[in-house]
Amino acid sequence: xxVPAIPPALMEQAxxxxxxxxxxxxxxxxxxxxxxxxxxxxxxxxxxxxxKLSAWRDSDSQMPxxx
Numbered sequence: 399x400x401v402p403a404i405p406p407a408l409m410e411q412a413x414x415x416x417x418x419x420x421x422x423x424x425x426x427x428x429x430x431x432x433x434x435x436x437x438x439x440x441x442x443x444x445x446x447x448x449x450k451l452s453a454w455r456d457s458d459s460q461m462p463x464x465x
Contacts, residue, residue, distance in 0.1 A: 427443035
């Protein structure tokens with residue numbers, strides 16, 4: 399008799415966890431329409447979120463011009 403490497407109950411629990419994660423990602427990015435990043439409170443996909451953070455960082459690092 400062969401014993402499964404992973405208990406069937408654990409496999410079913412993992413399947414349900416993956417399905418609930420996929421269902422939660424139904425929100426769309428407000429900029430491009432792709433799926434939102436999992437931890438994005440701004441409703442942005444990971445690309446648009448990264449671009450926003452980069453632009454914000456660049457604007458903070460620029461020094462004002464002196465006349």
